[in-house]
Amino acid sequence: MGSLGGVVADSQFHVLAVDDSVIDRKLIERLLKISSYQVTTVDSGNEALEFLGLQDEENKDSDLPSVCTANHNRREVEVDLIITDYRMPGMTGYDLLRKIKECSSLRDIPVVIMSSENIPSRINRCLEQGAEEFFLKPVQQADVNKLRPHLLKERLRNNKSKLIEECLGSRPIKKENFQ
Amino acid sequence: MDVVSQLQKQFVDYSTSLYREGFLDDQFVQLQKLQDESNPDFVVEVVSLFFEDSEKLINNLASALQQQIVDYKQVDAHVHQFKGSSSSIGAQRVKNACVAFRAHCDGRNLEGCMRCLQQVKFEYSLVKSKLETLFKLEQQILAAGGSIPVLA
Numbered sequence: 001m002g003s004l005g006g007v008v009a010d011s012q013f014h015v016l017a018v019d020d021s022v023i024d025r026k027l028i029e030r031l032l033k034i035s036s037y038q039v040t041t042v043d044s045g046n047e048a049l050e051f052l053g054l055q056d057e058e059n060k061d062s063d064l065p066s067v068c069t070a071n072h073n074r075r076e077v078e079v080d081l082i083i084t085d086y087r088m089p090g091m092t093g094y095d096l097l098r099k100i101k102e103c104s105s106l107r108d109i110p111v112v113i114m115s116s117e118n119i120p121s122r123i124n125r126c127l128e129q130g131a132e133e134f135f136l137k138p139v140q141q142a143d144v145n146k147l148r149p150h151l152l153k154e155r156l157r158n159n160k161s162k163l164i165e166e167c168l169g170s171r172p173i174k175k176e177n178f179q
Numbered sequence: 180m181d182v183v184s185q186l187q188k189q190f191v192d193y194s195t196s197l198y199r200e201g202f203l204d205d206q207f208v209q210l211q212k213l214q215d216e217s218n219p220d221f222v223v224e225v226v227s228l229f230f231e232d233s234e235k236l237i238n239n240l241a242s243a244l245q246q247q248i249v250d251y252k253q254v255d256a257h258v259h260q261f262k263g264s265s266s267s268i269g270a271q272r273v274k275n276a277c278v279a280f281r282a283h284c285d286g287r288n289l290e291g292c293m294r295c296l297q298q299v300k301f302e303y304s305l306v307k308s309k310l311e312t313l314f315k316l317e318q319q320i321l322a323a324g325g326s327i328p329v330l331a
Contacts, residue, residue, distance in 0.1 A: 021232075023225060023228050023232060023264045024264070026224070026225055027210075027213075027225065030213045031213070034213065087259070089256070116266060138209070138267045140209060141212075
């Protein structure tokens with residue numbers, strides 16, 4: 001199991017950044033790229049869900065739990081972490097967080113919330129809903145450095161479960177999972 | 180003193196004054212740290228986006244305040260955005276003007292809001308011209324074959 005450490009460094013982590021401000025998107029993208037992450041930026045919660053392969057036409061801006069079944073579009077890209085602004089027109093970062101956590105295929109993706117407003121009740125709500133971190137804007141390099149442990153933990157977890165599935169024969173054996 | 184040294188001194192003096200007078204804060208320093216040989220125009224690019232965005236916001240604010248029935252939530256949303264973007268680039272005085280503006284939105288005070296809009300416009304045009312001067316100095320230094328001093 002110690003060899004799993006080697007697999008973790010394999011491919012670049014891919015971060016999806018969600019912010020309606022073009023300036024903040026540019027900033028977070030640069031910060032993430034400096035940390036050697038692959039970055040995709042979108043300007044709304046809806047675009048984020050679309051990118052993640054979750055089409056939710058009827059419930060776009062509603063408070064209802066999203067309909068998340070195994071029939072949603074299989075997304076082509078792997079996303080290792082989602083970082084989103086809290087206050088956005090339409091779907092807030094909190095709404096997006098909730099929809100992600102309600103979806104079985106997305107809920108394990110770590111989510112981080114950013115906000116320019118330091119409101120303790122808001123921060124607690126987000127953390128209780130499953131956000132890993134809450135960053136105050138403007139986001140600094142020190143904040144982005146906090147993302148790595150969450151990314152590593154998730155990748156280790158994924159690799160471990162893939163390995164277990166292979167051992168149990170429910171998944172074809174892949175050489176790279178044994179390196 | 181040769182041309183490059185003169186320009187560099189001008190640049191350092193000018194930058195220092197911008198921080199001292201509160202036009203820029205530490206966030207602008209952070210922005211400059213994000214610039215390197217692979218992204219040599221990062222600061223200018225971000226600031227240009229800020230200029231474009233700000234002009235739109237100012238227009239939106241002016242028209243929102245001119246409505247028969249002013250939608251203060253909408254006004255507040257624009258000011259919040261402006262506060263966010265100015266904070267993100269380190270335009271401290273603009274940010275502070277936005278903070279004051281939001282208080283008047285909360286109070287649904289039209290006169291207060293109009294005055295705040297004027298103040299925000301004023302601070303914005305000041306920082307815009309100062310940043311443009313700063314960038315021009317940078318260009319002059321580079322054109323003269325020098326390098327841009329990094330403020331400690």
